[in-house]
Amino acid sequence: MKRVDDFRLRFGKRELVPIMIGGMGVDISTAELALEAARLGGIGHISDAMLPTVTDRLYDTDFVKTKLQQYKYNIENADKAAVKFDLGHIAESTRLHVSKTMEAKRGEGMVFINCMEKLTMNAPRETLTVRLRSALDAGIDGITLAAGLHLGSFAMIEDHPRFRDAKLGIIVSSLRALQLFLRKNARTNRLPDYVVVEGPLAGGHLGFGLDDWMKYDLRTITQEVLDFLKAEQLDIPVIPAGGIFTGTDATNFLEMGAAAVQVATRFTVADECGLPKDVQQEYFKASESDIEVNGVSPTGYPMRMLKNSPAIGSGIRPGCEAYGYILDANGRCAYVDSYNREVAAHPDEKKIQVFDKTCLCTHMRNFKLWTCGHYTYKLKDTTNKLADGSYQVLSAEHIFRDYQFSTDNKIALPEKA
Numbered sequence: 052m053k054r055v056d057d058f059r060l061r062f063g064k065r066e067l068v069p070i071m072i073g074g075m076g077v078d079i080s081t082a083e084l085a086l087e088a089a090r091l092g093g094i095g096h097i098s099d100a101m102l103p104t105v106t107d108r109l110y111d112t113d114f115v116k117t118k119l120q121q122y123k124y125n126i127e128n129a130d131k132a133a134v135k136f137d138l139g140h141i142a143e144s145t146r147l148h149v150s151k152t153m154e155a156k157r158g159e160g161m162v163f164i165n166c167m168e169k170l171t172m173n174a175p176r177e178t179l180t181v182r183l184r185s186a187l188d189a190g191i192d193g194i195t196l197a198a199g200l201h202l203g204s205f206a207m208i209e210d211h212p213r214f215r216d217a218k219l220g221i222i223v224s225s226l227r228a229l230q231l232f233l234r235k236n237a238r239t240n241r242l243p244d245y246v247v248v249e250g251p252l253a254g255g256h257l258g259f260g261l262d263d264w265m266k267y268d269l270r271t272i273t274q275e276v277l278d279f280l281k282a283e284q285l286d287i288p289v290i291p292a293g294g295i296f297t298g299t300d301a302t303n304f305l306e307m308g309a310a311a312v313q314v315a316t317r318f319t320v321a322d323e324c325g326l327p328k329d330v331q332q333e334y335f336k337a338s339e340s341d342i343e344v345n346g347v348s349p350t351g352y353p354m355r356m357l358k359n360s361p362a363i364g365s366g367i368r369p370g371c372e373a374y375g376y377i378l379d380a381n382g383r384c385a386y387v388d389s390y391n392r393e394v395a396a397h398p399d400e401k402k403i404q405v406f407d408k409t410c411l412c413t414h415m416r417n418f419k420l421w422t423c424g425h426y427t428y429k430l431k432d433t434t435n436k437l438a439d440g441s442y443q444v445l446s447a448e449h450i451f452r453d454y455q456f457s458t459d460n461k462i463a464l465p466e467k468a
């Protein structure tokens with residue numbers, strides 16, 4: 052019987068264990084987690100989401116404080132168009148996080164950065180260009196372009212000296228999105244080095260509609276992509292993601308022709324994951340009915356999360372002066388609009404509630420929005436329940452090796468803590 056370790060992901064002459072840990076913002080997929088994947092011969096991701104606040108926390112910079120001081124005057128203002136990012140600060144924080152991570156890298160694997168186009172930051176082109184270029188400057192092994200179509204992203208880094216040496220991949224949820232990307236990018240004469248095909252059971256934002264995500268399945272989309280690439284004689288590794296929970300699930304995809312798998316949910320309960328320990332227990336405890344796909348993300352994409360996430364219904368004042376990552380090219384965010392509507396409707400109330408949208412930046416930054424994959428309710432079966440009723444957190448190495456070596460849909464439990 053085959054297992055994941057019988058396969059290898061090939062990038063030119065390089066061979067990797069075909070397990071990639073997906074990017075999870077904001078700093079849920081930490082450097083420590085990504086570095087473990089690389090040490091074990093696979094691929095790990097750090098995330099580029101909200102890096103100025105991440106580096107403030109990790110490396111004692113003060114980007115958020117500086118931005119807040121500059122725009123403090125605007126806090127009561129419903130219009131956030133004036134709140135701009137300092138491009139120099141974005142570059143500095145990206146370089147800092149990437150270079151510190153890459154300096155610590157050991158082993159044969161690779162570390163990539165997940166870069167979401169939907170973080171439009173009140174100047175989509177300028178901020179994304181700086182993020183991509185700074186990550187390359189700082190020596191990242193590869194960039195995974197996520198959450199958005201990224202039709203212009205390759206062109207933003209076309210003249211960068213590392214454009215052809217760094218691995219560049221995209222995440223798509225349909226064959227159509229891939230075809231569109233390939234068409235738009237033909238001019239750069241550079242194919243993506245890999246394509247992550249993300250199905251409807253993934254965590255984070257979904258590339259499907261709120262009402263029809265359940266009609267799609269990862270196997271079918273992956274097969275369509277594999278067939279298309281074969282017909283076009285394009286040799287691009289295909290990496291399915293979303294709901295791949297056991298080594299056997301992964302092996303099944305590798306046997307159908309996938310080059311690797313991207314996984315995340317199992318690692319949300321790893322010691323090296325950025326989620327606070329009490330939040331990890333919420334993930335363990337969740338049952339299937341505690342998980343929903345809803346429309347509260349102001350990005351406009353459906354998002355999967357635990358229903359008891361404190362972010363849902365929270366009516367905090369928008370944090371754009373400190374953060375502002377979702378502000379579009381015109382300085383708008385759907386949460387700001389919802390918040391202002393509720394304030395106008397309840398002029399005498401001190402504490403309002405907003406249910407249709409959430410302040411994604413502040414809540415993701417504070418780990419109050421518990422986004423998760425569909426199979427989060429199975430996490431409790433991957434570990435031991437301890438005497439105090441809590442669940443034992445796992446090491447990333449244990450989870451990685453379980454994917455790599457397990458057969459028969461089995462999941463190895465960790466040694467009792």
Ligand SMILES: Cc1cc2nc3c(=O)[nH]c(=O)nc-3n(C[C@H](O)[C@H](O)[C@H](O)COP(=O)(O)O)c2cc1C
Pocket residue numbers: 072073074075076077079098100165167197198222249252253254255256292293294295313314315316317319422423424425426
């Ligand atoms: C907590 C969490 C946060 C995530 N955040 C991001 C993100 O910031 N960007 C992204 O492209 N994908 C994100 N994802 C999706 C994963 O990278 C991955 O593709 C997917 O979850 C894999 O499916 P699985 O979780 O069922 O293994 C996230 C997933 C989880 C569970």
